[in-house]
Amino acid sequence: MNISYNWLKEYIDLQLSPQQLIDKMTFAGIEIEAVEELGKELRQFQVAEIIEKKPHPNADQLSICLVNTGQEEIQVVCGAPNCKSGQKVVLAPVGSKIGDLEIKKVKLRGEESYGMLCSEKELGISDNHEGIMVLPDNSEVGKDLATQLGLNDVRYEAEITPNRPDLLGMIGIARDLSALLNRKLQLPVAEISEDKTPIETLLSLENTEPKLCQRYLARVIKGVKIAPAPAWLQNRLRSVGLRPINNVVDITNFVMMEYGHPLHAFDYDKIVGKKIIVRRAKQGEKFTALDEETYNLNSSDLVIADSEKPMALAGIIGGTNSHITAETTNIVLEAANFHYIGIRRSSSHHKIFTDSSYRFERGMSSVTNEFISKRAASFILEIAGGELAKGALDSYPNPLPLNIVKLRPSRVHKLLTIEISSEQIKQYLEALGLKQVDSNEEELAFQIPSFRQDLTREIDLIEEIIRLHGYNNVQTFQKPQNITDTHRFYARRRVQDAAVNNGFSEIINWSFGDPDDLDKLQLAPEDPRRKTVKIKNPLGPSFSIMRSSLIPQLLKTALYNIHHGQEDLKLFELNKVFSVRRGQKLANEELQFSGLMCGLAQPNIWHTKTRQVDFYDAKGVAEDILQILHITNVSWLPSEEPFYQPGQAAKIAYKKLIIGNVGKMDAKIAATFNLEKPLYLIDINLEKILREIKTKLPQFQPIPKFPTVQRDISLLIPAKYNWSKVKKAIFQINPKIIKNINIFDEYKGKNVEKGWRSISFSLQLSSSTKTLTDDYINNLIQKIIDTLKNRFSIQMR
């Protein structure tokens, strides 16, 4: 449904800019899908006056005009025979554009021309190309053409929901806005003067399908003059995207766009037998419609026929045998209401979709017919002339009573929580065209207008009330308090899950610690874990502090299990550790993750060769945890924790922050906890990570369009260079192409010189812009090898 801003203003004093109107309509439930500024093209042209016309010295067809633009007088060469001095005409000034053609200062046969005088066709106003467009004498020189012609407008394309056919006309939209803005709706009037000839002497009507044709109202006007409609009417139709045809047809379309209710006009003289019959089509009956297609009708189609032939597919499309032509002098004006089911069936069966079928298939009112018939008739008399026969033929077999719907104000409050008075309710609903017919304290009764068939129950009225009151004016009560620390909440679960997925079982120990354990771990006196929180009345000396590390109890749990014959262990605890906060009453409480591994890496199962756990198992767990916390770019440096075995333990550094340690526990210290077997620990300060590292969720990266190539390389590396250095050097060579480096073998010993080790890895290479050629890859590999040779004395194997 197209809505014109200017047209709308005929019925309501909007006091809103075109932009503000969009918001209002949106909140009235009219969704605006597109907005188009009309007249924009015409604004570059201006009204000008020809002051003097003289012949072109070098060309008979051309003349030279001296033109007043309102600001200056310029010379324009013109080829149109109809240009005369004193005329108000349209000037396309230098710099303006007609279509793709830019108007430039030119010399035409030796005479300069500063612009162009335009025809209506050139301006896109009509197909008229017989000379330049001549404006009325009272046109204001200098004014832009869009303003001059009243063509500045905004067209909205609105999506009307199927329950609101009343919004398929300007007045329906205006009525909703009037209710919403509390501004008066100015409805048009229709005054007609009828002739003395009774219509019954000219035409008769038979409606054989009262179910499919709920009302049929016809008027006859004799002696009309078919001509193009006046400019204002054509402009209105264009503003909503309709094409002007002739005065009578344009008037029916105008009234349709105004009231949302379609009308049709027949050529009276083509009606055989001077009788209109509303009937079902005969099976196989042929009908040529205005779209120039011939349709095979069937008995479920409703037609408007004369005594011989169908003249229209009712409510959908008229026929070529009876439509208004330039020769038409007498017309029949139809204002009918057809049942939506019949229209929907025929329209979809024949695949004919018209502005008329679009409206009828949503259900029209049977009451508005009378008014719109008068409205259209009065326009025709005014514009096309003629004499209106007295009275109308009106078949309205089953007049529908207007519905009454009752509404309890208490129910409005119950559903919407808003406090709203009965008076306010009345105001809202009457603005929509309802009429209060009865009321008492508990209940109001409203008569529903015929064009609002969608309002049948109390709840429908409540919906209207809140729509007008404003959905967003309803107070909400629950405010999210953001009590949950969502990041922390899920980080904790994800770390637990990562450990479990790695085969770890979660343990839960009491929070009490033994101060002796800190000595056993050989923590330095200044170690923050020494600043313990002491309990005044503990269960006993070995439970006398709040634990500052999870590791002692982890070791004790391991020992307990080993004593019970369980030697292959993967255990973790995720819990709080405590330390004194200097100058504060309360303590530091920090989330810590600690894990322990010993024994076999995997259960010894028939198909999988197993081995003892080692450093890389422990590191892998830590890497998994960092990955699910989305922490990248950590470095693994030699650990400084006293209870790890040097050379087999790393601290995890994120920039300058140490967020944990991973490694093999020092055997001598483990022995003080009565543990004899190699143990690996993972110790991560989750609190530090949550508090100090801002991480980002992974963001989608386009999947490479070009295939990934894999190349394997084996190198001999001097032992003094660690892998991260080598890897970094390789990536730096071409980070856009080198996507991944995957070590598949490390070897020391036989055939490899002492002080060296062999590393084999595969490179994954791909480009986002091309398929990598062999030459390209070979060059890249050579570059990698050369770089490594130069920097690390690496050798190829």
Place this chain on the structure above:
Amino acid sequence: MENTDLQQIVEQASQEIAAAENEHQLNLLKSKYLGKKSTLNGMMKKIGTLPPEQRPEFGQKVNKAKKRVEKLLEGQAEKVKEAAYRKAVTQEAIDLTMPGRKTNFGSLHPITKVWRELEDIFMSLGFEVAEGNDIEDEFHNFDALNTPPDHPARELSDTFYIKDDVLLRTQTSTVQIRVMQSHKPPMRFISPGRCYRNDNDASHSPAFHQVEALVVDEGITFADLRDILNIFVKKMFGPHIESRIRPHFFPFTEPSAEIDIVCVNCRGKGCHICKNSGWLEMGGAGMVDPNVFDQLGIDSEKYTGYAFGLGIDRIAMLKYNIPDMRLLFENDIRFLQQFK
């Protein structure tokens, strides 16, 4: 004469082809019956010796026999191929009862499992989750909770103390006080966490886990409390588990109640777990005492609220049928791995 010959040839070919077991044998039969030196081919060459009017019919008959043999060969080739495939597949059969290569994942502690379940249930009911300190001051643990200094619960023997006015919280209601201090109503949250009591025997652990819930808003009623408890019990223990509340005393709620659920073991018939009562005690509940609100500057005329507390460890024991609280903290891997 030729008819019977042809029939005999086809008949013989048919028998030999049907007996072929592999491709090689079929190739030999092909050349025997259709090759240059085959009888059929020889008969075709004889065609020139026949009277012209007999030639077409004879030719057709020989061709038909050839076609027939070809078809038999093709059919048998298909059969031989299929049989070879079936045989190969049979040879690849393995022992389906040997154990698979499963991921040896670990296990969450049953307390964590119940803890998460509680959070999930209450979050689905629109609750938020608040955390707080284990080490608290007396104000948040006692005073603000309407527990005056001479209250028996404040005796040193029940509570672990760090300093004179700093202690290990005995309930997570401390978090509720802190949230009421830092936020304005309406509020609706749970606070799960670890609590401490100076108590250590078969049925008491000095460290234990609790979840408390607090809802403060306009128009919160006792009915809302009953409602949420009912929903919680059914979500946690199953739709058939009924619950009830009965009068009790807590310093910070008025009216106060204890929550019972139908014994999950005997469904109310009476057993050793419920000590033959048919009911199990789940925790405490009540409407927040106006004193608590007043002390925190919340308008107790405008707002009402309810609170309740539940033991996480106890729920875990009931859900997983764990007979002894000490098992929860022993961390025996043979225990832990039962709750994968």
